[in-house]
Amino acid sequence: MTAPVPTLAPLTPGGRRVLDAASRLFYERGIHAVGVDTIADAAGVTKKTLYDRFGSKESLVVAYLQHRDARWRAHVAAHLAQVPDAGPDRVLAVFDAAISWSDENSPKGCSAINARAEIGEGTDDHPVFPEVSRQKAWLLDLFADLCAEADVPDPRRTAEAMMLLYEGAIVTVGMATFAEPFVVARRWARTLLTQG
Incomplete structure (x- = not known):
């Protein structure tokens, strides 16, 4: 897990x-x-x-990212609790959580992605990098666990597709490229989850 x-x-x-x-x-x-x-x-x-x-300020930045991540995970857990039975709807609950989270909590996109981008290249030893990687690995693992529980074919690759849809949507939120990117991502996620 x-x-x-x-x-x-x-x-x-x-x-x-x-x-x-x-x-x-x-x-x-x-x-x-x-x-x-x-x-x-x-x-x-x-x-x-x-x-x-x-x-240090660096440690405070990491604490900020961890604090937001803890709040996000609690929000996801609450949505998953509403869909206790394994299946596509449980995977989609992550997108439902993102839909209800993003307007109020992430209008500028993902705090982890933004922090990673702001720190920039050439500072690979910065403590933000492992924190961001940990957060993204957690989400990918969560998708993989949910896809395996849903008995979808090739759950890890399906989880990777879910992750790409999620990450594309959160970046699109931050860029305001078009309206309701998580609704669009959820629609495509449902198609992928139910096509097999």
Whole structure:
């Protein structure tokens, strides 16, 4: 089964305010555009509190990504709980979760993809990279598990197709290329899941 999301140590009220402020600012403005002074001001704490809790801006970025990922996973789990029986509808529940999540939580696309793109090339040792890879591997593994449970032919390759549809949709959300990309992706996912 898929690996759990790493859990952060319990946060003090000040640490929680830092993470909440950083999460909002990093997503809205971008990682490079937001400095620790801005985060500390928005959280109503000192820079010392920020560094005492998170150690560095890089660690705070990873915590931001993990926090969003934990919220997303809980959202997916709630949708999967509504479709307890194995089958195509359970696979499609991931797309249903994305439809209900994206407008409010991801109007600029995927925070992990955005962070990976913003960090750029030549910094392969940056801690954002393994975090982004972990999140994407989890989603692919989830699709693979759901496809295997649904007894679809070649579940791993079908999961890869689901992942491509999902990732294409989340990028399209961020680019605003056309309306309701997850609805379109879900429609094609259903076709793939039911054609065999």
